[in-house]
Amino acid sequence: MLLVQRGQAPAKGQWTLPGGAIDLGESPESALKREVKEECQLDITVGQLVTIVNKIIRDEQKQIRYHYLILDYLACCRPGKLWRKSSPQPGSDVMDARWVAIETLGEYDFTEGLPEVIAKAVTLRDR
Numbered sequence: 001m002l003l004v005q006r007g008q009a010p011a012k013g014q015w016t017l018p019g020g021a022i023d024l025g026e027s028p029e030s031a032l033k034r035e036v037k038e039e040c041q042l043d044i045t046v047g048q049l050v051t052i053v054n055k056i057i058r059d060e061q062k063q064i065r066y067h068y069l070i071l072d073y074l075a076c077c078r079p080g081k082l083w084r085k086s087s088p089q090p091g092s093d094v095m096d097a098r099w100v101a102i103e104t105l106g107e108y109d110f111t112e113g114l115p116e117v118i119a120k121a122v123t124l125r126d127r
Contacts, residue, residue, distance in 0.1 A: 001118060002088060003108065004039050005096040010057055010066055013095065016111040017072060020093075028071050036075070040088035040097040047074035050121045053113060072117050074125060 004018045018039045022031040029046040036044050053070040088097035100108065102122065105115065 001100050001102055001105075002036075002040065002042070003098060003100045003110070004088075004090070004094040006111075007093045007095045011111050013109070014111050015100075015108040016114055017117070018094070018097070019070070019072075029073070032071075032073055032075065038092040039090070039094045041091055042077060042088055044075045044077060047076065048124060049073055050124055051117055053117070055113070072121065074121055 002018060003015045005015050006012050018036045019032055020035040020039070022028060023034075026034070032046055033044055036042055050072045053068070053072065055066075055068040055070060056064055057066040057068075059065045088099065090097045102118065105118065
């Protein structure tokens with residue numbers, strides 16, 4: 001599993017899946033490819049949509065601070081390229097990027113809801 005450690009708010013320092021904002025006129029799949037390249041220096045092939053997450057983060061006064069609509073996809077490194085030979089290198093707005101064994105996820109401080117997204121992704125991958 002490719003994870004990144006966020007370098008900016010919200011959730012600075014926490015681990016999550018790579019990704020980011022969609023540029024005007026850009027498809028979600030193109031945005032994901034671009035963001036993974038910027039954040040991890042990896043080229044990917046985007047696969048099936050895993051889930052859509054509607055996330056609202058409120059401040060201390062209960063006002064909406066952030067509102068995200070997150071599309072999580074299965075993806076893999078370029079066809080024919082073994083992941084073990086593709087070392088992610090942190091770039092742009094992440095502090096770290098690495099391949100993480102699913103069995104070791106408990107060792108990471110990850111963003112809320114990530115285990116459920118990963119469980120769905122594993123189920124889809126194994127079908």
